[in-house]
Amino acid sequence: MRAKLDIQAEVVALGYLSREELAAQWERIYRCAPPKGVRRELLIRAAAWHLQAKRLGGFSTETRRMLRSAIDRVERKFADRDGQPNVVADEIKVTIARKRKQVLPGARLVRDWNGKTHIVDVIEDGFVFEAKVFPSLSSIARKITGGHWSGPRFFGL
Structure with missing residues (x-):
């Protein structure tokens, strides 16, 4: 019973520490600086949890x-x-992030959008769409949709 009261008193005392003191405690416990902009309340809770886990044995x-x-x-x-x-x-x-499929020169990409079929040919220096060379698939997707799209995602790559 006495140990429980001591822990409660120590947890209450954490509320009287300054943010700098709490940040120093965080660094001592976790061996790194607290995340930038972390609120004082979170520092108190982290210190209280660590104190209780240390004294009472942590998770079962x-x-x-x-x-x-x-x-x-x-x-x-x-x-x-x-x-x-x-x-x-x-x-x-x-x-692990999925690797994006590489498109080789000579490939043809076909995409249906709003009832119209759009065809893009892959060349060494970019992409050909409607007889114009584009540097990226995203610029073609923007021309087709009128909005910002990830070109590879738009064409299913």
Whole structure:
């Protein structure tokens, strides 16, 4: 009971620390500066969580198991969705971005837009559309749609 009261008192005391003191605590705990512009309230909560986890033992084994299971489900979902595996980098989960398909000179891109078929030929120096050379697919997509589009996305690459 006494230990619980001590922890509560220490958590309350965190509210009286300045932002600079809280930022110093963050650096000591996480070994990096707090994110730029982070609010004082978040610094207090992070310090309070760390204090409680240190004194009370952090997450239970069951909670850690549930978190690991949830992370695995999300990773499988994303791997199934884009066909790419996930990798671990410095214990941070990241998804590998899909590589954009390369179009080689001589290829022909066909896109239907608002009932009209648009044909683009790929050449060494760019793209030919309506007998004019364009430097990018995005400029062609803009001409066709009248708005900003990612050219590769517009043409399904």
